[in-house]
Amino acid sequence: MQTTTQAAVHTTGAQPLAEASQPGRLVSLDVFRGITVMAMILVNNPGSWDHIYAPLEHAHWHGCTPTDLIFPFFLFIVGVSLVYALDGARQQPSTHGRTMLRILKRAAILYALGLFSALFPTFDFSTVRIPGVLARIALVFLVCGIVFLKTTWRQQLGLLATILVLYNMLLQLVPVPGYGPANLEASTNLGAWLDRTILGEAHLWKQSRTWDPEGILGTLPAVGTGLLGMLTARWLRQREVEPATKVAWLFVAGGACVVLGLIWNGWFPINKSLWTSSYVLYAGGLAVAVLAAFYWLCDVQGYRSWIKAPLVYGVNAITVFFLSSLVPRLLNMIKVAGPNGPTGLRTWLYDTFFVPYFSPVNASLAGAIVCVLIWLGILWVMYKKQIIIKV
Template identity: 85%
Template structure:
């Protein structure tokens, strides 16, 4: 990771309509990324995992809650970001070799951060979870980065369609060795079998050990989510298209994808853990609509007075996600006397002392999550004020 500086992005004043179609950094993309990471911090850091409001939990299996939209939104954003980061290099084939090295390097760093996070603080390599959020981001960035450099937009659309159909066929038609017919159950589907066979149960999600929500096979349609973002990014980069037309067609594409996802849900259910093809279209369609709305508000109309909080999250997204997973564990390594006199971790002591006595269990849990999000907002705001942006 490296620290760099960047001029602050102004948050006041109107932006002329023509400026929105010019190449450059999308404010709306940083805001979208920031809102997504803020939501991620909120749902990943409840005060008490046993008391959570339903919308802040993942669907038990089939179905989709607001929480289930966070990760696909982030992968969609990765796809859009690839276009803005690599479009110049794509137009210069002579530089593709160096660009590919950068892509592999960044993917390796992301994967390494994910592995470190899974190992910390015990560093038990025999039981470390290999798949994970950062590992999936790394793979999606790697594959989509290569595809963006080496394929055309039409080829990317074809690949997206092929991936979604092929994945549907794999999960619903290919028999599962040792279990029989194809199925979509948690521990007996084809993806779960592949994870156990290749990685071993000891290296899967610790809550199950028989399957992993970020497993190997489901990474294939997750790449499809990144491809959707790439297609959206290329549309936004077209200089000859008026901003209003860009927004209108993004909304049309988003609505079409969402409806197709709901239709496909009839025989291939929307499911985050399996990352089903219907889920890719449903979540991707909603992501297209959100990006269209934010693009119109911030990049076209210039309404930016409200964006500072998500913006400071957005420019240091990976940093806050990585550290927000480590620091609670660090705090709990510090032992203090709990309410009963027994030693307890500092993080748990803070929650029991400042939240539990004053709220109902579920509201105390939510208040703890909001406090965590606000603490990080202060930290990131200070970094932003000093133009500190940590890049992977």
């Protein structure tokens, strides 16, 4: 990971941004990324996993809650960011080899961070989870980066359609070895069988061991989510199109994706764990609409007085996501005396300062909100000092 300081950083709020009609850095993209990561920290760090408000939980299987939108929003943002980062290199074919090496290096670092997080603190390689959130981000970044360099937007649109149709066919037509007909059940679908066969049960999601929500086959449609972000960014970078026209067509496209996703849901249900094709379109369409709204507010109309908190999250998104997964475990490695014997520091803090003063579900929510605010304070200091850690 690389830390950049004020002299080397092209930062978001401290320097003038490009006009909305020009292909400069989008402040709206950093805001969207920041809000997404804040939501990710909120849902990943409840005071107690036994007491959570329904919108802050994932759907049990089929269906979609607000929490189920967070990860696809982030992958959509990855696709948008790739276009802004690599468009110059794409126009210089002689540099594609070096650019691909940079893409591969970054993907490897992202995967390594995810693997380290899965290993910490026991470092037991015999049971480490091989898939994961950062692993999926790394693979989507790798595939989408190469696709962007080597294809046109029409080819990318065709690839997206092919991926969605092919994935639907794989999960609903291909028999599952050892189980019989194709199905969409958690432990017996084709993706779950593939994960167990290639990775082994010991290296899958610890809550199930028979399937993994970030498994191998599900990464294919997740690439489709990144492609949607790339196509959105290509449209936003059109110099000859007026901002109002860009926003209008983005809302049309986003609405069309949502409607198509809801229609497809009738025979290939919206499901985050399977990352179904209907889910790609539904969540991706909402992401298009959200980015369009932020683009209009922040980049076109210039309403930026409210954006500081998401902005400081957005410019160090991977950093805070990675560290926030480690800190709770670090805190619970510190043992303090409790009424029922030694307990981890994080648990002790929660039981002491939240549980006695709130209902169980509100205590859990308050603990999550405080976690978000603590990280906001840390990131605010980093932002003020122009410290941006890049992978």
